[in-house]
Amino acid sequence: MYNTIAVEEMGKPAVAVTNQTYLVEGGSAASGKGMPGVRLVWDSIHSEEWVDERDSPERIEAGVAPLLDDIIAALTRPLTAEEKSPKKKEAEKTSRLIFQGDLEEVNHFFYRRGWADGLPVIPPTEEAVAEMLTGTDLPADHIVAKLGPRKGKATVEKIAINAVMAGALPTHLPVLIAGVQALAERATRFDNYQDSQGSWVPFWIINGPVRNDIHVNCGVGALSPGDIANAAIGRAMGLIIKNIGGIRKGIEDAGSFGNPGKYTMVLGENEEESPWEPFHVERGFKKEDSTLTVMFPNVFNWTIPWGTGAEGILNPIVNSVRGFGLFIIVVPPGTAKILSQEGFTKNKVKEYIAEHAASPPRFRQQSSEEPVRMPPKPNTDHTMVLVAGGPGGVYIASGAWLQWQEYVTKKLELPKAWDKVVAKYKNLAPVYAKY
Amino acid sequence: MSKNNQYEVLSPWAEADTVPLKGISPRLTSLEGKKIGLFQNFKQASKQMTATIEKKLKERYPGLKTSVFDSTDQNVTVIETDKKAEFEEWARGIDAAILLVGN
Numbered sequence: 001m002y003n004t005i006a007v008e009e010m011g012k013p014a015v016a017v018t019n020q021t022y023l024v025e026g027g028s029a030a031s032g033k034g035m036p037g038v039r040l041v042w043d044s045i046h047s048e049e050w051v052d053e054r055d056s057p058e059r060i061e062a063g064v065a066p067l068l069d070d071i072i073a074a075l076t077r078p079l080t081a082e083e084k085s086p087k088k089k090e091a092e093k094t095s096r097l098i099f100q101g102d103l104e105e106v107n108h109f110f111y112r113r114g115w116a117d118g119l120p121v122i123p124p125t126e127e128a129v130a131e132m133l134t135g136t137d138l139p140a141d142h143i144v145a146k147l148g149p150r151k152g153k154a155t156v157e158k159i160a161i162n163a164v165m166a167g168a169l170p171t172h173l174p175v176l177i178a179g180v181q182a183l184a185e186r187a188t189r190f191d192n193y194q195d196s197q198g199s200w201v202p203f204w205i206i207n208g209p210v211r212n213d214i215h216v217n218c219g220v221g222a223l224s225p226g227d228i229a230n231a232a233i234g235r236a237m238g239l240i241i242k243n244i245g246g247i248r249k250g251i252e253d254a255g256s257f258g259n260p261g262k263y264t265m266v267l268g269e270n271e272e273e274s275p276w277e278p279f280h281v282e283r284g285f286k287k288e289d290s291t292l293t294v295m296f297p298n299v300f301n302w303t304i305p306w307g308t309g310a311e312g313i314l315n316p317i318v319n320s321v322r323g324f325g326l327f328i329i330v331v332p333p334g335t336a337k338i339l340s341q342e343g344f345t346k347n348k349v350k351e352y353i354a355e356h357a358a359s360p361p362r363f364r365q366q367s368s369e370e371p372v373r374m375p376p377k378p379n380t381d382h383t384m385v386l387v388a389g390g391p392g393g394v395y396i397a398s399g400a401w402l403q404w405q406e407y408v409t410k411k412l413e414l415p416k417a418w419d420k421v422v423a424k425y426k427n428l429a430p431v432y433a434k435y
Numbered sequence: 436m437s438k439n440n441q442y443e444v445l446s447p448w449a450e451a452d453t454v455p456l457k458g459i460s461p462r463l464t465s466l467e468g469k470k471i472g473l474f475q476n477f478k479q480a481s482k483q484m485t486a487t488i489e490k491k492l493k494e495r496y497p498g499l500k501t502s503v504f505d506s507t508d509q510n511v512t513v514i515e516t517d518k519k520a521e522f523e524e525w526a527r528g529i530d531a532a533i534l535l536v537g538n
Contacts (some may be wrong), residue, residue, distance in 0.1 A: 001510035003474060003522075009533045010523065012472075019537035034454040057487070064487040068495070071488065075531045076462050086456040098446035106442050115447050123442035152449035159446045172439070186515075244449040294458075311501045 005035050015039045015074035017067060037083035041067055061373040097126075110165070113244050117235070117263065121165040132160040135173030137415040144177055145184030148193065148245025149252055152179045158244055159236075166236035169425050171214045172229060176293040178410040179204065179237045183245070188294060189405040199255030202241070203328065203397055204234055204266045205386065206282035208290030210412055211268040213422045215429055218268035218388050220262035228428065234264025256305075259298065267388055273333035274387035275340035282346065282418065283409045293409040295326050295384075297397035304334070304393050310342040314349065314393065318356040320396050327383045328397040329353070332390030350380040447484065465533055470500040472529035481535040502521060502529055 007014040018040060036113045044260045099109045103169065110116045133140055133156065140157040147154050159176050166177065184203075190202075206216050217227040225231060247253050255262075271278040271287075280291040295375040303316040311333055321327060329349070331339070339349060357378050384407065389395060413419065452453065463469060473489055475481040489501050496528075504525045506513055511521040 003476070003514075004532075004534045006512065006514045007472070007474075007526050007534070008460050008520070009457075010526045011460050012526055012529060012531055013462045014532040014534060016534045016536060017488075029456070034456050035459060036456065037459045039459065057483075060483045060487050061491075064484055065491060068488070070492050070531055072466060072492075072495075075533075076465060078462060079459065084458040086458060088456060092450065094446050094448055094450070095444055097443055100441055102440045103442065106444055110444075110447075123444045125442055125444055129445055146451070147449075150449070151454070152451045154449060157445075158447065158449045161445050165447060174514045177528045208529065235488070239447065243447040244448075246451070270538050318500070351534075 001030055001034065001038065002247055004038055005033050006028060008035060008038065013075050015041055015071055017041045019073060029337070036086050037079075041070045041074055058197075070262050074258040077127055108121065114248055115239075117163070117238055117242070119235075119348065120261075122167050124161040124164040128164045129157065129160050132164050132168070132170050132173060133157070134417070134421055135160075135170035135415065136177060136413075138177070138341075138413075144180045145195045146184055147180065148241065148247050150244075150246030152246055154184075154240065154244045159240060162239040162243055163232075163236045164315045166232045167215070167228065168236045169228065169233035169428070170421055171425050172233050172236065174290075174412040174414050175204075175206065175210070175214075175233050175242065178412050179233075179294065180240060180244075180410045182292060183237075183241070184295045185405040185408045188296070188408045190296070196293070197254050197256040198298045198399065199257055199259040199262075200298045200399060201265050202234070202237060202294055203261070204237065204280065205293040205328070205384075206233075206266065206268045207278050207285075207289070207293070208273065208412070209288060210290035211271075213418075214425075216266070216268035218270040220390055222267050222389055223265065224434040226430065230266040230268075231264050234266040238262055238264070251262035251323055259421045261300075267386070268392075269386045270333055270388045273336075275347055276346045276387065279384060279386055280409060283407075285409070285411060290412040290414070291409050292412060293384075293407050295328065295407050296405075297326070297328065297399035299398045301396045301398070302393050303396065304398050310339050310344055314344075314352050315356070317394055318353055321353060321357045321378055321398065324405065325378070325382065327378055327398055328386060328395075329383065330386045330388050330397075332392060332394075334391055335394065347380065349385050350378075350383040353383060354378050354380055365373040441469040442498040464498075466499055466531070467496045468498045469496075470502060470528065472502050472504060472525060472532035474504045474506065474532060476506050476534070476536050484535045488535075 004014045004016040016038065099106060101109060103123065107120050110121055136156060138156045142155045142156045144156060144159065144370055146152065158182060160173060163173060163176055167340055182188060185418055193321065211218060214229045215227060216229045222230060241247050249258060278287065279293065280289060281287055285291050301320045303320045305312045312373050317329060471492065473485045475485050485503060493499050502525060504522065513519065
């Protein structure tokens, strides 16, 4: 859509031909760029996975031929008055206080407005939001960033409101503010991840002392439900993406199947039990800094060593890694120690994977003249190795089949009274009954 | 505050500035004798669709010329990449464009 707008802005009439899946998302994209009249023609050809060079020309022609008249009309039919000069949209006016009701009524109101995520929300009252705002020294009306195709203003207060809804604690607010800052960086390609069929998941990785302050699970079951920090931080970011960024499932989020990781996917690196330097130190931060990193995988795999020793651990990883993109390889502490004892640093692990991973046959260049679609193999710059989880197996998150994307890491800014805020919630941890 | 189980709640929906709106470009009166740009978004269906549309258009308009822009990057706005100059030169040289999203 944005390429179509670029052509229009150069004074040339254009039409986008797209799968019907993208019709609504295309409309939002066009409006977001200030050109709501962009003409679209949608086709009924199945998604790319059904069509490739092995398909018969007749099949393609059968899908395309019916579109021809519409395509020609889109380029020749005279403009309507609205297409020539779209009427200025009035700024959305929403009241700050939006509703009053009991718990069920609040939840149904929010759900009907498309502001919830299918699970009950905590009502964001003035009092709850004021408490949430103790997690930062930034003023409530400070705009952290403008997000998404809406360019929604992510004020500290709006972040806090969505945080309350998600069940987050005030000690999570610095993480959420850093998350918004990260999403606003072009390098995440956040905008493109949402408009893809790929159902990419924002995977949040936390490093530094804050993990222990706010009980981020870095160990067994870190990605399973059960920890407020891991659950609420990811959930809050999902609500922020929706309610501030304006990216809604089936509308601006074109993910074909969706992904449960969009509820939450938050992991802390187990720096204390790792034989290697933490990820944020690799990225140039100090060990005592606390950081948040985001990337967008959509393929998740778990594998086990095929044998003892480093090669027994690394070869199944090599076998599981698809040819390109960004990768997060998560190894438990015991596995990391074995690798380290055999001389493997994080970089050597990455180099081993890059050297031994095969490129998928479909994406190998047929000839030297054919442009390289993407780097055919994983490279060390785009592979992250973390120590977390356990005790066994290796977890691999991959995807980011897009060029121009990088991991983005943001340092958390903590309020002056951080120790006091942490102390208030420090003892909030589950104690499981024994049986 | 919860008074008698009543909650007065704040809106999570962010404000956004209105975007200045622009109209689309004037249309052609006909495609005959024109040069039509065909943009492929590097998804695998787009090449086949482009070739078919090109063929069908030329059957209908024998005097039509075409120019294909093959985007070698997925899901990017080309003018935000190092191919910006190449894209703009392509767009300057055509009368209209058909952009295929090959998903």
